[in-house]
Amino acid sequence: MECLFFINPTSGAGRGQKLAEEIESFQIPLAVSKQIVFTDPPRLHSQVHSCACRKDLVVICGGDGTINGVISHLIHLDPLPAVAFIPLGTGNDIARATYWHDSWGNLGLTGLYHAIKRAQTTWIDVWELSFPGREGGKGHIFVAYAGFGCDGLLTRQFAHLSDIMGTFPLPPQTKRLLYILPGMKASFRDLLGKTRFDFTVSSLEAKTKKGKIQSASQLLFLNVPSYAGGNLVMRDNDFSDGRLDCLMFKSCMDYFLRLFIYRFSPGRARGPSSRAKGFNVKLYHDVHFQKDGEPCGTVKSGTRVLIRLRRAIPLLKPLKDDLCRNRISPSDEEEAIKKAPVSEAKPVIT
Secondary structure (H helix, E strand, O other): OOEEEEEEEOOHHHHHHHHHHHHHHHHOOOEEEEEEOOOOOHHHOOOOHHHHOOEEEEEEEEEEHHHHHHHHHOOOOOOOOEEEEOOOOOHHHHHOOOOHHHHHHHHHHHHHHHHHHEEEEEEEEEEEEEEOOOOOOOEEEOOOOEEEEEEHHHHHHHHHHHHHHHOOOOOOOHHHHHHHHHHHHHHHHHHOOOEEEEEEEEEEEOOOOOOOEEOOEEEEEEEEEEEEEEOOOOOOOOOOOOOEEEEEEEHHHHHHHHHHHHHHOOOOOOOOOOOOOOEEEEEEEEEEEEEEEEEEEEEEOOOOOEEEEEEEEEEOOOOOOHHHHHOOOOOHHHHHHOHHHOOOEEEEEO
16 A cells, blocks of 8 residues: 655644654554655645655645645545545644544554554545636635634634744644634624624525625534534534535624534534535625635625535545554554564655
8 A cells, every 4th residue: 555644844833743753663564655745835736746646545644724735736636545634733623523633642653554454435525615707716625614704814813823923833732822812803893893794695506696695704614513623513514425514603702602602512502504515605895714724815895706516535434442452462463563564764855
């Protein structure tokens, strides 16, 4: 099996560098060829297309932004390799929704070995957000979620604070505290009535693209149940059924209150929502937006937005609990490791 590891070396306060060393020294008792590549955002397109072709498995090590970046280029390959995730970021919602967060927390690289040995896959949908009629407007790929309004503003301000704190690497748990200040600023703007915007939204199955004009502070499109660092918004969400959930939050205070409720009562207080194979959106104010927790700028008033399924990619199923440690006895594992070929993987930037 040809296995490629894409590692963000700066994720998790630099944990990516240490992970590369662990992967290199970890001997998988299977005939697996390992290649390790540190992601370089300006050259990510060439990295994916030159390294991921003809690979059987691509393991993406980083946060939601790293996963989004790699998959945005990976979907253009044919045939597609299966993907797996090692969570190193701040939110890790894609890894949480696909259970790779649990597998990594409980089992580490041993869990990845067992998943490779079992070789069971499923599918995960990849969505595209585009702006029909806008000159030079490229589409935006997302895997977990995309949002207009409050979370677009929050992610922009969070990214600005992260850049300021860049010389002081922070662990993910501490880094989440940086959201407090943008949250306070958004709440103040909400009191002044400056966060609401008008829009229409209709499903692609609807007979007409024109819907009723509505007003809210947050419009959210979900492909996975986990949002904003582990808040379980949905209980019955399926990331491989070709359908997307649309949720609306009337105000920023409503948004923050429901996130608090989701944290302790998953799936409760969902509010107005709909589920469809895609959506047409028309915005009547300038609005910040984000995809998979990464700020994407501002959408101008009068812009039409089209959200539809781009492609489904194979996902290696993780083993979620300690039961897999008993799948082989310690003596069998030690004997298998002795017979395994020595890895020649080198952490490189290609």
